Amino acid sequence: MREALTLAAQGAALGEVPVGAVLVQDGKIIGRGFNCPISRHDPSAHAEMVAVRDAAQAVQNYRLPGSTLYVTLEPCSMCAGLIVHSRIQRVVYGATEPKAGVVVSRGQFFDQGFLNHRVLVEGGVLAEECGTALSEFFRQRRQKG
Numbered sequence: 001m002r003e004a005l006t007l008a009a010q011g012a013a014l015g016e017v018p019v020g021a022v023l024v025q026d027g028k029i030i031g032r033g034f035n036c037p038i039s040r041h042d043p044s045a046h047a048e049m050v051a052v053r054d055a056a057q058a059v060q061n062y063r064l065p066g067s068t069l070y071v072t073l074e075p076c077s078m079c080a081g082l083i084v085h086s087r088i089q090r091v092v093y094g095a096t097e098p099k100a101g102v103v104v105s106r107g108q109f110f111d112q113g114f115l116n117h118r119v120l121v122e123g124g125v126l127a128e129e130c131g132t133a134l135s136e137f138f139r140q141r142r143q144k145g
């Protein structure tokens with residue numbers, strides 16, 4: 001999660017909402033990403049999406065069984081779908097996302113019966129630091145006007 005926070009800060013430096021993600025398989029980081037939809041002109045460039053693409057390329061596999069995704073913010077519906085499609089085993093997130101999070105905030109996406117893959121979820125890891133990175137970013141942006 002520390003590495004994900006470092007990535008989030010890289011995004012913030014580019015003016016992106018600071019969210020970072022890291023994918024770990026067999027104790028090794030195989031993918032990294034930070035939220036960057038503005039600079040990439042890509043609405044799908046959420047931190048999770050970028051990290052999963054990076055990992056899938058690294059291991060040359062469209063599925064990532066046994067892997068753990070660490071992300072600083074509760075995933076949205078798009079990324080939750082991606083997590084299932086990627087066959088990620090476990091998701092560990094930091095801060096909750098009251099507006100768009102679908103793990104606990106706006107619904108329990110991973111509990112839906114039709115899903116053909118079960119994902120283990122753990123939330124609230126370094127939640128305060130992850131949340132502070134976001135609130136600090138928005139506070140500074142408001143000050144700049």
Ligand SMILES: [Zn+2]
Nearest residue numbers: 046076078079
């Ligand atoms: Zn997302």
